[in-house]
Amino acid sequence: MSETEEKTPTNSAVQNLECTYCGKTYNGAELHNTCPACGKVLYYRYDVQAVKERLKRELLPGRVASMWRYKEALPVLWEENIITFGEGWTPLLEAPRLGKKLGMKNLLIKDEGQNPTGSFKARGLGMAVSKARELGAKAVSIPSAGNAGGAxxxxxxxxxxxxxxxxxxDAPIINKNETAVTGAQTWLVQGLINDAGRILKANGERKGWFDLSTLKEPYRVEGKKTLGYEIAEQLDWELPDVIIYPTGGGTGLVGMWKAFDEMEQLGWIGSKRPRMVVAQATGCAPIVRAFEEGAEFAxxxxxxxxNSSGIRVPVAIADYLMLRAVRGSNGTALAVTDEEMMDATKEIASLEGLFPAPEGAATLAVLRHLLAQGWVSPEERVVLFNTGMGQKYPEFMSFDIPVVPADTQFLD
Amino acid sequence: MSETEEKTPTNSAVQNLECTYCGKTYNGAELHNTCPACGKVLYYRYDVQAVKERLKRELLPGRVASMWRYKEALPVLWEENIITFGEGWTPLLEAPRLGKKLGMKNLLIKDEGQNPTGSFKARGLGMAVSKARELGAKAVSIPSAGNAGGAxxxxxxxxxxxxxxxxxxDAPIINKNETAVTGAQTWLVQGLINDAGRILKANGERKGWFDLSTLKEPYRVEGKKTLGYEIAEQLDWELPDVIIYPTGGGTGLVGMWKAFDEMEQLGWIGSKRPRMVVAQATGCAPIVRAFEEGAEFAxxxxxxxxNSSGIRVPVAIADYLMLRAVRGSNGTALAVTDEEMMDATKEIASLEGLFPAPEGAATLAVLRHLLAQGWVSPEERVVLFNTGMGQKYPEFMSFDIPVVPADTQFLD
Structure with a gap:
């Protein structure tokens, strides 16, 4: 936007930034990464009274079918700075056939695969690109397990x-393609996401890249928190009993936790919280281990x-925030094998028609354990998070399909 | 639904079926394929007065963010029979950067890649499965270029x-996976979609399969017609000047044409129609050829x-309906090469961030020709149809991405 054009305010009631660890506050109108004092995660705070006045719950049904329906509670100040493909406002699907098989009456799946780029990453990164650019970022960088890079x-x-x-x-081919096709500068590292993060950070200052690593800036979580707003709205402001979330960097988990607090301050929900469950892979389960050890950090x-690439995240800066949400909600943390994820993928696809990402399938595998342990009871309302389309992971599973000639007469 | 349970009516005003060719009418409450008299395409007709009374345009903003927002003008009679993942109500995105490059002021892209299963096929087949099952179908079969099978x-x-x-x-691997993962009986034929159609039809009666081949039943087009309703609603009931649509079986094209007529009868729009443009591939362009020859059929x-699998459709039963829509709207039909589609894919992705399916990219390649010819003028409002996610076509294009070691210090 040039200064002479008319701009339309979003009526955002965003205020300053606050460190989630040491509590120091910073100017929200300046571009920030982590807390300059302690290196931990910064969060935006809002003028609750202003949000209350500007965004009545009753207004929502007529609003845009995207996460921007909550714009007064989001940080972008000008409509013209919103970069959008219509991300968010994904369906919260009933799963009656799967529920019946598990003996459950109230099983739901939040289908984030219907986002632009086919994954939940669109929320956080749509917000991060919009807000970082509003604050002057001219270029961005990101280390990614796959879907974040594409977004x-x-x-x-x-x-x-x-x-x-x-x-x-070894990231999924689809993620490589969707990143490269846009003309983004793209590299593949012979290592993991933390190696990628280190290399990009070391080069970023010289190159002028604003670092969008998970929760190393305060914008992405503002997009992810809309998951919490949506679940509340879709369930008529009655949160579920349990939320099972596949956890890599954990932005969605801590984002929902932030949303629940904000909505309680707004008077939209009460103090009841869902029990938050971290789902990880047995081959990479730092948060599960820290939860079991009673540690503050992982x-x-x-x-x-x-092979569930999205949860192959060995280190996460928001470890303490995830552990706070899990413990503060009387939740738990559990790891499952890739084989369990493959079985769960087929189970969800064959009973509900939804082809989940491996990470999404992990939540069902975790639910099975929690039902067997009696930790979840069959009448509880449980939300599984499918974070992306299974279609984007052709390397995760393969299928034997019979081939027939063009002159075939009879099929068996 | 068992008979003893309460059912909720959709208030659908659907009536009988009518042959689009010979005009004979049939009972809409019985399962039908093509016209028993002449073998051509059947369409549902509605009680226009009843739709008018039950579905006021003003009600729409508060409605569900899916194609079912128009349920009174759709054929499913009972809410419980709607099989849905939230298909439809996809964004109609502005394309300002691409438009600027082309010298255009009003270029839009309807992004059907955000549907469940990542393609526009979700609309037609969500409707077809819902309605065929409502009318008693116990099993369905479909020959598919790829995305329809997955849906x-x-x-x-x-x-x-x-x-x-x-x-x-040689259908895309993603389509094979998404079909097989659900447990659907799946075969690959050493031939094309018409070979698949013939084999399935020959076996279908014995197997009890209801045939969902493109427009060989009257239900799928009722889902696809919601494209027309949505474009009208999203443009505040002012249709665009030109719609460019990648055309294989052509259900979306003829579905929109049907929707425009229905909306005119409802008084929602006037008699103005967009010029409808068929986009095909030079290696498979039966409708373009028939249009140029002045033929009624192709x-x-x-x-x-x-390699644009969705438009590799050598025969289409709705050929005469497509040609009627193109001619009746003063439209046109044009074929482009796979190379042009690849270039257009990169152009859309780099300027608008959207990774289109090859078929979607074809519409931009066609637009370039039409602008060069002066057939489209730069100030006209043009809608390009992106029928699916480019992510689902890893075979269509490949990208060279540099690989770096984990101890890399400096990036060039």
Missing amino acids: VAAYAARAGIAAAVMMPV RPWENAQT | VAAYAARAGIAAAVMMPV RPWENAQT
Whole structure:
């Protein structure tokens, strides 16, 4: 936007930034990464009274079918700075056939695969690109397990700013393609996402890249928190009993936790919280281990191995925030094997027709354990998070399909 | 639904079926394929006065964000029979950066890649599975170039009915996976979609499969017609000047044409129509050829070849309906090469961030020709149809991405 054009305010009631660890506050109108004092995660705070006045719950049904329906509670100040493909407002699907098989009456799946770029990453990175650009970022960089890279590339291209993306050499082919096709600078690293993060950070200052690593800036979580707003709205402001969330960097988990607090302050929900469950892979389960050890932070996971690429994240800066949400909600954390994820993928697809990402399938595998343990009871309302389309992971599973000649007469 | 349970009416004003060719009418409450008298395409007709009374345009903003927002003008009679993942109500995106490059002021892209299963096929096949099952179908079959098979498999699984899917052996891997994962009976034929159609039809009666081949039943077009309703609603009931649509079986094209007529009868729009443009591949362009020849029907295309799998359709039963829409709207039909589609894919992705399916990219390649010819003028409002996610076509294009070691210090 040039200064002479008319701009339309979003009526955002965003205020300053606050460190989630040491509590120091910072100017929200300046571009920030982590807390300059302690290096931990910064969160935006809002003028609750202003949000209350500007965004009545009753207004929502007529609003845009995207996460921007909550714009007064989001940080972008000007409509013209919103970079959007219509991300968010994904369906919260009933899963009656799967529920019946599990003996459950109230099983739901939040289908994030219907987002632009086919994954939940669109929310956080649509927000991060929009807000970082509003605050002056001219180029962005991101280390990615796969889907985040594709999302950043898409939003940066739409915004007309440069993007640098690095992902592991064995990331899904679809993620490589969707990143490269936009013209984003793309590299594959012979290592993991934390290697990519280190290399990009070391080069970023010289290159002028604003670092969009998970929760190393305060914008992405503002997009992810809309998951919490949507679940509340879709359930008529009655939160579910349990939410099972596949956890890599954990932005969605901590984002929902932030949303629940904000909505309680707004008077939209009460103090009841869902029990928050972290789902990880047995080959990379740093948060599960830290939860079991009673630790405040998670030690890095050595030799991380899982074909569920989105949760192959050995180190996460928001470890303490995830652990706070899990403990503060009387939740739990559990790891499952890739084989369990494959079985769960077929189970969800054959009973509900939904082809989940491996990470989404992990939530069903975790639910099975929690039902067997009696930790979840069959009449509870449980939300599983499918974070992306299974279609994007052709390497995860393969299928034997019979081939027939063109002159075939009879099929068996 | 068992008979003893309460059912909720959709208030559908659907009436009988009418042949689009010979005009004979049939009972809409019985399962039908093509016209028993002449073998051509059947369409549902509605009680216009009843739709008018039950579905006021003003009600729409508060309605569900899916194609079912128009349920009074759709054929399913009972809410409980709607099989849905939230298909439809996809964004109509502005394309300002691409438009600027082309010298255009008003270029829009309807992004059907955000549908469940990542393509526009979800609309037609969500409707077809819902309505065929409502009328008693216990199993369905479909020959598919790829995306339709994946969609049928998903909806049939969600409905709890059996599905048989056959696609060419060189269909995209993603389509094979998404079909097989649901447990649908799946075959690959060493031939094209018409071979698959013939084999399935020959076996279908014995197997009890209801045939969901493109427009060989009257239900699918009722889902696809919602494209027309949505474009009208999203443009505040002012249709665009030109719609460019990638045309294989052509259900979306003829569905929109049907929707425009219905909306005019409802008084929602006037008599102005967009000029409808068929986009095909030079290696498979039966409708373009028939249009140029002035023919009523299209001859089958021999040796169909294009890597744009969705428009590799050598024969289409709705040929005469497509040609009527193109001619009745003063439209046109044009074919482009796979190379042009690849260039257009990169152009859309780099300027607008959207990774289109090859078929979607074809519409931009066609637009370039039409602008060069002066057939489209730069100030006209043009809608390009992106029928699916480019992510689902890893075979269509490849990208060279540099690989770096984990101890890399400096990036060039």
